[in-house]
Amino acid sequence: QVQLVESGGGLVQAGGSLRLSCAASGRSSYAMGWFRQAPGKEREFLGGVSWSGGSTVYADSVKGRFTISRDNAKNTMHLQMNSLKPEDTAVYYCAAKATGYSIGTRAGAYDYWGQGTQVTVSS
Numbered sequence: 001q002v003q004l005v006e007s008g009g010g011l012v013q014a015g016g017s018l019r020l021s022c023a024a025s026g027r028s029s030y031a032m033g034w035f036r037q038a039p040g041k042e043r044e045f046l047g048g049v050s051w052s053g054g055s056t057v058y059a060d061s062v063k064g065r066f067t068i069s070r071d072n073a074k075n076t077m078h079l080q081m082n083s084l085k086p087e088d089t090a091v092y093y094c095a096a097k098a099t100g101y102s103i104g105t106r107a108g109a110y111d112y113w114g115q116g117t118q119v120t121v122s123s
Helices: none
Strands: 002-007 010-013 018-026 032-037 044-049 056-058 066-071 076-081 090-096 117-122
Touching: 002 090, 018 032, 018 090, 018 117, 032 066, 032 076, 044 066, 044 076, 056 066, 076 090
Parallel strands: 010 117
Antiparallel strands: 002 018, 018 076, 032 044, 032 090, 044 056, 066 076, 090 117
């Protein structure tokens, strides 16, 4: 089992930045990812990082604005979000795969999920 806990969400003005963290405990996980879900919308893949941290994948909607990093020594993953827009408002989730080194882009590819952290971007 892997337990994931997100932190760092909050209220920020448009154009601002936030850094989310995901602390993992339990057995080692493989690839990890960030998703978000806005009210009335499906859960959206934002990006993922390989086990080593050497490979990342991003959704077009956040490419160039969001950056994922991973520190296996501290069992943490981060999502640096810059140039935030009101449409980035959502609950943000981190996720981890139980097996497999490839970065999944579908929610179904991930086995473990955090409880989510709210990000609100005001205009």
